[in-house]
Amino acid sequence: MLSTNDAFKKFKHRLELNTREQDNASARQNEVRDFLKTKFQIERSFLTGSYARYTKTKPLKDIDIFFVLGKDEKHYHDKPASAVLDAFYDALVEKYGTSAMRKQDRSINVDFGVKVGEEDKTDYRILSIDVVPAFDVGTEYEIPDTASGKWIKTDPEIHAQKAVDAYRAYSNEWKGLVRMVKYWNNNPKHGDQKPVKPSFLIEVMALECLDGGWGGSYEREMQGFFATLASRIKEEWPDPADLGPPISNGMDLERKERAERLLKEAAREVTLAINLTRQGKNTDGFRHLPDLVGGDQPFNFNVGGAMWNFSAYLSRR
Template identity: 25%
Template sequence: MVKTVNSAFRDFLNDEVNLDPSQSKRARNSRDYLLTNIAEFSKDADFFDLYSGFNLYYGSFARKTKKKLLDDIDLMVGFSGNGYVYHKEEDHYLISVNDRDKEYGCTDDDGYLNSRKVIELLKSRLYKISNYQKAEMHRNMQAITLQLSSYPWNFDIIPCFYTIDEFYLIPNGYGKWERTDPRIDNERTTNSNQKFDGHLLELIRLVKYLNSRKLTVTIPSYLLEVIILNYYDTQYFNGTWSIDDNLKSIFREIATQIRNDVADPKEIQGNINTLDWEDRYNIATFFNKEAEKAGNAVLQRIIGNEQAAIDIWSNIFGEEFEK
């Protein structure tokens, strides 16, 4: 049977782009089991009190924008912080702990809680987890990357405190703490996807797939998601959805917006587009070319040349598209 553009995209998404549902279920179960085990650490006399109500799932796996392969799962582990005091100083936060918790060896000489020492203490306890293989400080110095022998994915674990001002404090990579709130990203992605009748997540994954082919400079995953969501915040959904037509539009939008600064939707980090001007130019040039190809593919589909359209999409996404 001759494929249509829509069926070609459906096969491509199922075979090459979307995570396998059964694997995603196993990953969620393993994540929850890991947090259950970590919660046991607070029973030790020489470890901080933990509070599961402050745990948070974040990142592309939590937002369901993760494409194949599933290589990492992000989670934040909530520390109780009972009796702690925090305050902002320049571009970071300082945390004072209660007298008992000073004994855990994670404070500096000035009495403030050192986030790197907290990470190291948490890392030292992870050997208690069954199937433990390796735990090491993430290269950004903000998380622990945990490998378990029973799973092909890693866990990136960040210690966090939830504040009375209703935001989270996490390590800033330099021993201090910084503000964040991934709940804003999680909720925004969910709402935007619902607005477009559940189609938006797959669009994001498709663009990430193209981005990962590294035909040009790779756009940071979070920046790419923000650009896409910003565009669809301004669009109206009329009840119909053509994946090829939307790809054409978003390629053009990325080519335009990647040249500009992009504001953090959480209003915390400011500009999140840290790419230099040469990289921005190269990315814009690449996505403009892909937008031209996509426009031709859409035209071929409209006039009934389905195979010609599929051939063009195969040129864009690679030969796997026509398998």
């Protein structure tokens, strides 16, 4: 019989990146770079953000790609942040059309129109990318931020190194836990507003909140992680590289209070699941999991090559 811990293990496994998805992300990067090179002096580009750190949840969307601009484009660096983003938007529209594109504070989102099927399946394709213009300024980068109208500093290498260090210090389980909580954050039952915004904040908090080492069980870790996130969500969380604006600036107090409440509820759901399982009521315990993350798909499992639906499994018990 499946245990709550097994269910979480399956969930974690489903959120792992595979090579076909990575190939697709890299093909999209090349496609966009080859096109942008006909419009701007692009020195190089690279996949970055949570995608590159393996902390992105599924389905894979909004994958960040930095496009490092050359000296011919230097004039943008002296203009308000919106100028370069407008220019990128106007260029990309020629190739992808307005309906596929969205202007964001720090990037242009390009949607590839991939449909998400059962079990979050996308036929190993990524849904969208965030095109980020960037200038190389020594050891770090500057990227446009239309919220402040300015260029902000960022260092993806420091963010990546911190994630790797945290992962190693946590028996290589840190990234899996971060991806599961990000999946919870995308639960459709939360409506238009995700509990935690930006989702990068979950990862930044995890650098401190997951401490003391891996305790050996997914359910306990998830319970503790949700509870700690709830109790610390109202603190100020600076950029882990100490360069950009605080990551916690994305929410006002009201939104933080809502996040706190929803994170507490999530911790309580996991506690209920653990307690019921401990009393031998595994099936009753499991019933809390689909509601927690937005459906039973992450917990479906494979038996002898056939996929078992988690709800169907529960109803047979």
